[in-house]
Amino acid sequence: MTTTIGVLALQGDVREHTRALEGAGARVVRVRRRSELEAVDGLVLPGGESTTMDKLLRVFELRDPLRTAIAEGLPVYGSCAGMILLADRITGGIEGQQTLGGMDVTVQRNAFGRQVDSFEADLAMQGIEGGPVRAVFIRAPWISTAGPDVEVLARIPERSTDGTGLGEAAGKIVAARSGRLLATAFHPEVTGDWRVHAQFVREVNATRRS
Numbered sequence: 204m205t206t207t208i209g210v211l212a213l214q215g216d217v218r219e220h221t222r223a224l225e226g227a228g229a230r231v232v233r234v235r236r237r238s239e240l241e242a243v244d245g246l247v248l249p250g251g252e253s254t255t256m257d258k259l260l261r262v263f264e265l266r267d268p269l270r271t272a273i274a275e276g277l278p279v280y281g282s283c284a285g286m287i288l289l290a291d292r293i294t295g296g297i298e299g300q301q302t303l304g305g306m307d308v309t310v311q312r313n314a315f316g317r318q319v320d321s322f323e324a325d326l327a328m329q330g331i332e333g334g335p336v337r338a339v340f341i342r343a344p345w346i347s348t349a350g351p352d353v354e355v356l357a358r359i360p361e362r363s364t365d366g367t368g369l370g371e372a373a374g375k376i377v378a379a380r381s382g383r384l385l386a387t388a389f390h391p392e393v394t395g396d397w398r399v400h401a402q403f404v405r406e407v408n409a410t411r412r413s
């Protein structure tokens with residue numbers, strides 16, 4: 204059977220992730236209910252607004268089932284707001300904001316200052332063959348601390364593609380893996396390059412629940 208990957212469809216760029224996953228050869232379903240979550244082999248947490256997703260996860264009664272699924276080893280890929288949701292710890296969140304957790308990292312929300320609020324950079328990403336990934340950052344977080352079991356996959360380079368220096372952001376962690384969890388601070392789903400999604404689909408295939 205074809206691998207089925209869910210995209211959490213409460214808020215955010217669900218359509219872009221759906222297209223990227225289909226481009227990478229997966230069957231994709233939208234997940235808004237517990238029964239839909241139970242039917243997927245892997246899940247994408249899209250980019251968007253982590254505070255809204257946090258609220259909606261509770262309204263839709265998905266927060267606890269999703270935390271359980273993560274603890275039981277469901278492969279999950281989170282981009283940007285999705286990365287925030289996967290982090291065990293958050294700084295710069297709004298009052299009462301919670302994450303799902305699972306990845307032993309601290310994310311700094313809206314980490315880039317106003318000057319480089321949104322930008323693009325070419326970065327080398329571990330495990331992604333064929334040259335650098337064009338990384339689109341939109342009011343993105345970065346990972347400020349990572350525990351020993353977290354594999355760093357990419358860091359911010361010195362300059363963005365338009366030559367702007369990235370100052371104190373340079374060297375910050377923006378892609379990581381821990382167990383079956385994958386996170387990027389940027390949005391490969393908007394670039395037309397599906398290599399990151401294809402890598403996630405391969406990982407889901409390799410760990411598929413029988």
Ligand SMILES: NC(=O)CC[C@H](N)C(=O)O
Pocket residue numbers: 249250251252253254282283284285287312313341342343344
């Ligand atoms: N592009 C994004 O997903 C932005 C994330 C957003 N700043 C948040 O905190 O949720």
